[in-house]
Amino acid sequence: MENYLLCFLIILIAFNVFSFIISMQWTKSKNLISLQGILLLLKIIVFILIRINLKEEIIIVNDNMTILITDLLLIDCLIMIISFIYIRKKRFKDIGPISIKESLDKLPMALCYSKLNGFPVLTNDTMNRICYELTGKTMLNAERFYEKLVENSNYINGMWELILDEENVYTFNKKTIKLKGDYFIQIVGIPVTDLYEMKLKLSQENERLKKINEELIEYSHNVNEVTKKEEILNTKILIHDSMGRILLASKKWILDNDYLKYEQIISKWKEVVTFLNSKGDNPDENLLLFDQLNKAAKSIGMEIKLIGNVPEDERIMEIFIAAARTHVINAASHANADEVNIYIEEKKGHYKFIFKNNGIKPEKEIGEGGGLSSLRKKITQDGGEMRIIFRPEFVLEIKI
């Protein structure tokens, strides 16, 4: 009887050991594992007792106990089977290390956990692939891998951007984490290929738009000239039409010999001849801006005396003319002046304009009117300075 029991025990112990190993792999339930362990231990103890019995040196287990042990072993067998089924079911719910590794390998991002000395603890397939492409080897040392990564990457917005090829762009970061009292290095690589492509396209698009903007500005500068030429053409067309009409009218006049219409015909011919004699360009076109200002000042009996050379730079010339015009108007309006003196000093592209006038001197400080305020705004926007002096005479000084 004991021999059969011993055989049965051996089988049970073997099954228990198998079950115990599976439990360790498949479940995190410590209670289950502990129960398995205790049952195994008990079985081993019973085995030893029955072995001693067989030797008949010491009687430990009597017949009644044998029956009890057999019953208990059968119950134990039942428990083993139930727990095995339970563990198998639980396996699909509990996440074990293998599950974790499998999941990480399927992720598109690259992951690596290593000890502080760089020894890798957990690396997923994506990280291994990147490591192989970069170093020619799989992950052997996370620190050395990261150094190589940094050498081959661009630092953008706090991350290292690695471009393996057009379809593989990753941004990496590294940090130290603490887990259950131990420190680990975590390296994460996030795939940004789509984002990188969009960024490239956006950059190209911005360049193209910038170029279009510049062309538009250029076009807008030229379009006024084109418009003017169109106006001239329209006028010429009108004159051509007028010529046609006057020729027809003249022919009819000659044939009808209607003297009363003579004056009208002559008047029309004078108009046409005037235009035919016109050079078609602006007689003042070649007058410099300053000459236009001079001509305007003379019309109101004011003389402008210029000491120095007018600026050649278009932008500075515009400011100079605006200032001169404002001063002429103010001198004529408030000081009843008939002479304006303008001094121009130039040194290495920097200009100083001083405007003075004769006539009535201001008795007190005068607030800046619309003209001077607009002038100051214009000068300040262009990075220049404007100063007004009231005593002993009114002086407008501009530096640009």
Next chain:
Amino acid sequence: MVNVMIVEDQAMPRELFELYIKNSDNYKLLYSIENAAMAEIYCLKNAIDLVLMDVCTSNGTSGIEAAIRIKEKFPKIKIIIVTSMPEVSFVEKAKKAGCESFWYKDLGQMKLLEIMDQTMAGKSIYPDSTPVVEIGACKSADFNEIEIEILRSLINGKTQNEIAAERGISRSGVKYHISNMLNKTGYDSYVQLTIDVVDKHLIIPGF
């Protein structure tokens, strides 16, 4: 006799106006200049009664801005704005500047003198609307005020972000209005749209 000053940068239209005035019994030509920036100076001590003011004069100076300055100092001087551009904003700007009348140049003699007569008689002659031009598949009157202003900013070289900041709207808002205009005109890009608008003088850059 009404003393007239002509401000027109193109010689041919200017000479035409001069001829009309010289041939008229009611008007006397005092000055004929090409730069609106100088117009105010001529008004200081010369007895000018009426100014025929072009909008786009030499060196890019605006006749409407000159008109504002003249009206501030010499409110009795009457100003007729003359232009051939169908620029949408000129009529409104001329009214705000206080100009008495506004005339689209067709270079017909009787019409100019007629407008001058009516203006000196105290009437204010303004066109009912700006000339309508075709922009792509639609007419210029089909654009609303915001669309015109956005177009103007684009033509003056501003980026969409700058326009959005200026108008206090989002960039998507700007894109929405541009998209509407492209749908109306049938153009594929805003570049085509802006070129056509400038070509047809619906919007004049810098004015």
